[in-house]
Amino acid sequence: MMLEALHENYITDVEIEMNIALDVKTVSKEARKIIERQLKSLLNSEKAAVFAARTDGVLAGYAIVVIEDDVADFWDLVVKKEYRHIGIGTSLIKNVEKFAKEKGCSAIKLDVNVENENAIKLYEKLGYKKVSFIMMKGDRLNGLP
Numbered sequence: 674m675m676l677e678a679l680h681e682n683y684i685t686d687v688e689i690e691m692n693i694a695l696d697v698k699t700v701s702k703e704a705r706k707i708i709e710r711q712l713k714s715l716l717n718s719e720k721a722a723v724f725a726a727r728t729d730g731v732l733a734g735y736a737i738v739v740i741e742d743d744v745a746d747f748w749d750l751v752v753k754k755e756y757r758h759i760g761i762g763t764s765l766i767k768n769v770e771k772f773a774k775e776k777g778c779s780a781i782k783l784d785v786n787v788e789n790e791n792a793i794k795l796y797e798k799l800g801y802k803k804v805s806f807i808m809m810k811g812d813r814l815n816g817l818p
Contacts, residue, residue: 718739720739720740720741720776721737721738721739721740722737722738722768722769722772723735723736723737724736724737724738724765724768724769724772726752726756726761726764726765728756728759728761732753733752733753733756733761734750734751734752734753734756734761734762734765735749735750735751735765736749736750736751736765736766736768736769737749738769738772738773738781740773740776740778743777743778743779743780744778744779744780744781744782745769745772745773745776745778745780745781745782746781746782746783747769747781747782747783748783750762750765750766750769750783750792752765757791762792762795763795763799766795766796766799769781781801783796783801784807787806
């Protein structure tokens with residue numbers, strides 16, 4: 674499988690992106706509206722970018738970055754499971770880095786789940802370093818104990 678093109682184009686089908694991000698078949702109407710509003714506001718901002726990767730004409734993944742002061746906040750990197758380990762994530766990250774550099778950023782920050790070992794390995798391979806930890810009690814699915 675080849676990566677045909679990496680586009681900086683605007684997202685045209687919000688539902689596809691939501692399903693990739695959430696990796697589920699259905700999303701509540703309320704969540705759909707919130708995500709759609711957030712994506713639309715990002716797409717209209719000069720301080721944000723959404724990069725989409727397509728393989729064989731299919732949307733395989735995307736990345737979202739937002740500039741805050743002189744730091745690029747790497748909000749999201751999502752690659753569909755069947756398209757992982759073929760360079761799509763790396764290509765998306767490289768586009769985020771290029772965007773951040775063009776905007777004059779001094780650093781890029783991101784959050785990654787401590788259990789997402791593949792993502793951590795990829796980020797470290799590309800020069801990212803662990804600098805802090807976020808701690809939580811409870812989780813979004815089950816709430817507080």
